[in-house]
Amino acid sequence: METKVINKRAGRIIADVLMVAYFLFALFPIFWMVLMSLKSTDELFTTQFVFKPTLDNYHAILFGDPRAAAGVVAKQEFPRNFMNSVIISSGSVIVSLIVGVPAAYALARYNFKAKENLAFTFLSFRFAPELVVIIPLSVIYRKLGLYDTYYGIIWVLQLITLPLLIWVLRSYFEDVSPEIEQAAMVDGYPWWRIFFRILLPLVRPGLAAASLLAFVFAWNTFMFPLILGASQVQTVTVSALGYVSSAQAFFNRMAAASVIASFPQMIVALSIQRYLIRGLSFGAVKG
Amino acid sequence: MAKLALEHLTKDFGNVRAVNDVSLEVEDGEFLVILGPSGAGKTTTLKLIAGVERPTSGMIYIGGKPMNAIEPHHRNVAMAFESYALYPHYNVRDNLSFPLKAPGRKFSQQEITRRVEEVAELLNIAPLLDRLPRMLSNGQKQRVALGRAMVREPDVLLLDEPISHLDAKLRHRMRTEFKALEAAIRATTIYVTHDYLEAMSLADRLVVLKEGTIQQSGGPHELFVNPANVFVAQLLGHPQINLVECTLQRTNGALQLVSTDGAIKLEVPERLRGALENAGIDQVIAGIRPQHLGVVDDHRPASNVFTGTVYVYERLGTKGTLTATVGAHRLDVLTSIEESFAIDEPVSLTIDPAQLSLFDAKTHKNILFN
Numbered sequence: 001m002e003t004k005v006i007n008k009r010a011g012r013i014i015a016d017v018l019m020v021a022y023f024l025f026a027l028f029p030i031f032w033m034v035l036m037s038l039k040s041t042d043e044l045f046t047t048q049f050v051f052k053p054t055l056d057n058y059h060a061i062l063f064g065d066p067r068a069a070a071g072v073v074a075k076q077e078f079p080r081n082f083m084n085s086v087i088i089s090s091g092s093v094i095v096s097l098i099v100g101v102p103a104a105y106a107l108a109r110y111n112f113k114a115k116e117n118l119a120f121t122f123l124s125f126r127f128a129p130e131l132v133v134i135i136p137l138s139v140i141y142r143k144l145g146l147y148d149t150y151y152g153i154i155w156v157l158q159l160i161t162l163p164l165l166i167w168v169l170r171s172y173f174e175d176v177s178p179e180i181e182q183a184a185m186v187d188g189y190p191w192w193r194i195f196f197r198i199l200l201p202l203v204r205p206g207l208a209a210a211s212l213l214a215f216v217f218a219w220n221t222f223m224f225p226l227i228l229g230a231s232q233v234q235t236v237t238v239s240a241l242g243y244v245s246s247a248q249a250f251f252n253r254m255a256a257a258s259v260i261a262s263f264p265q266m267i268v269a270l271s272i273q274r275y276l277i278r279g280l281s282f283g284a285v286k287g
Numbered sequence: 288m289a290k291l292a293l294e295h296l297t298k299d300f301g302n303v304r305a306v307n308d309v310s311l312e313v314e315d316g317e318f319l320v321i322l323g324p325s326g327a328g329k330t331t332t333l334k335l336i337a338g339v340e341r342p343t344s345g346m347i348y349i350g351g352k353p354m355n356a357i358e359p360h361h362r363n364v365a366m367a368f369e370s371y372a373l374y375p376h377y378n379v380r381d382n383l384s385f386p387l388k389a390p391g392r393k394f395s396q397q398e399i400t401r402r403v404e405e406v407a408e409l410l411n412i413a414p415l416l417d418r419l420p421r422m423l424s425n426g427q428k429q430r431v432a433l434g435r436a437m438v439r440e441p442d443v444l445l446l447d448e449p450i451s452h453l454d455a456k457l458r459h460r461m462r463t464e465f466k467a468l469e470a471a472i473r474a475t476t477i478y479v480t481h482d483y484l485e486a487m488s489l490a491d492r493l494v495v496l497k498e499g500t501i502q503q504s505g506g507p508h509e510l511f512v513n514p515a516n517v518f519v520a521q522l523l524g525h526p527q528i529n530l531v532e533c534t535l536q537r538t539n540g541a542l543q544l545v546s547t548d549g550a551i552k553l554e555v556p557e558r559l560r561g562a563l564e565n566a567g568i569d570q571v572i573a574g575i576r577p578q579h580l581g582v583v584d585d586h587r588p589a590s591n592v593f594t595g596t597v598y599v600y601e602r603l604g605t606k607g608t609l610t611a612t613v614g615a616h617r618l619d620v621l622t623s624i625e626e627s628f629a630i631d632e633p634v635s636l637t638i639d640p641a642q643l644s645l646f647d648a649k650t651h652k653n654i655l656f657n
Binding site: 177179180182183184185186187188189190193198201202 | 337358359362368370372373375376435
């Protein structure tokens with residue numbers, strides 16, 4: 001009896017220790033990044049933990065470098081790049097929602113020719129490495145005038161966000177019994193009211209989880225904005241690279257930029273964490 | 288309140304014909320029961336009337352107006368689904384008031400509250416009004432589904448197996464309650480069930496459906512006494528009607544039915560003689576209800592008496608059911624509760640030939656319906 005209790009307690013302690021170990025392992029790069037962002041360039045490559053923290057890097061990327069030597073990162077692009085990232089990521093998610101929700105509904109509800117092929121085609125967009133399509137795409141984009149525009153980047157990011165939304169939401173819609181919709185029709189509601197009052201609330205966890213993930217993927221994307229965009233639509237992922245050049249390497253500023261760039265994802269993730277866990281596991285398991 | 292008419296209604300799902308040429312008129316305020324086994328097309332018929340499924344061909348009229356092109360939400364039809372189809376994210380109160388809040392229906396807030404509480408009271412779900420559907424038992428869900436259909440005054444009320452998921456006791460209670468509810472439901476009602484007791488007890492008129500085709504329609508007692516075919520005869524009544532394949536024999540001008548194994552001999556009753564002669568067939572299936580068979584003590588051979596052995600005897604509180612082996616047949620006999628039988632004991636059975644039903648052995652149709 002007593003040994004059982006002790007065993008149980010020992011088990012819990014071991015579990016806690018393992019959890020902390022994993023926590024340190026997973027968060028160490030982030031911790032290191034934050035640390036770097038607070039160091040001056042001289043202290044950057046020392047391993048001593050005692051240093052004088054400075055906000056110069058943040059100041060530099062947000063408002064310009066007070067001690068800048070001429071010719072080095074003349075204009076402060078970061079706030080603008082950050083806004084670009086926000087516009088492109090949210091834009092991608094919004095377009096994916098507008099297109100993906102009806103598509104997911106249709107794939108869940110209606111039987112039509114080559115339905116599974118179509119669904120698989122959407123999914124297969126995620127299979128192809130971006131490098132395979134990027135060169136022809138950039139040629140096409142230049143011809144069409146989509147190069148270095150928000151529309152262009154948002155469009156191409158549908159390759160990443162749309163399949164995710166369609167596949168998660170499809171299984172959610174499949175879980176809603178068609179008879180619930182039929183009941184609402186008989187109860188006197190036209191289809192679009194049923195969609196907003198019955199269907200959307202029922203798939204909301206999936207909607208939240210898929211939108212968040214799509215947002216994060218869009219935010220993190222690097223290759224598409226790098227090749228298909230230039231100064232007009234530069235995102236933070238691409239511009240962070242700009243702090244390191246052959247002339248001078250501002251790893252500390254790059255770190256500061258990365259820290260700020262990770263805020264939106266963290267805020268979104270924490271605020272709908274509840275949905276994220278439920279959302280991705282619920283839709284997958286059919287009752 | 289309105290009259291409902293179906294004309295040559297047909298619905299195909301791919302290669303499967305779910306509803307086959309159904310024509311039906313339901314009078315204003317009538318309580319019609321559709322009875323059939325699962326897969327008979329009962330639910331599909333209701334969904335066609337509600338408009339959530341579109342007919343392949345045929346017409347639907349409500350109050351004399353053709354409904355085929357009318358969207359479900361403009362039909363003023365209410366339906367309780369067998370799967371309940373409650374809105375999972377609304378509590379019981381919101382589920383019940385949902386049809387009242389539909390666009391185009393102008394009910395005041397007080398009126399909505401009044402009606403919801405009234406119907407909740409009627410169905411004994413008043414204490415559950417603030418619960419979500421997932422917190423309810425199946426029986427409670429079914430009553431909420433029923434309440435949602437009854438809360439407004441529809442032209443036509445469609446009830447799909449509304450008490451099938453209740454346990455046997457509660458089902459019996461709900462059946463009697465339903466009988467009482469019929470007075471409160473003033474709408475033209477179609478009630479679908481696979482339970483013949485529900486059908487017999489509730490129906491003003493009964494329609495038997497098999498594989499999408501109407502087998503017979505009429506008063507419940509009429510169908511019980513004069514089933515149009517073997518299928519209807521078997522569907523109504525428990526224990527099931529006994530079916531004995533017989534050959535028609537003439538001896539000295541008298542008509543006699545002899546079972547194929549020779550063990551059962553029946554005189555053709557006067558009532559059926561003419562029809563049998565007209566039909567000109569000599570292979571028939573005799574349908575004998577268990578309540579029309581009796582046990583006699585006298586084992587001497589006589590007309591309409593045949594002997595066998597006891598296979599099983601069940602005493603079920605108010606009645607006994609004797610299953611006897613007679614030749615190649617197993618016959619069910621209803622007996623009074625006082626009697627008792629031992630297994631394999633010899634037993635003589637007698638039949639009241641006037642109560643026989645005879646069916647054509649080929650077409651399975653009642654010879655009276657030719």
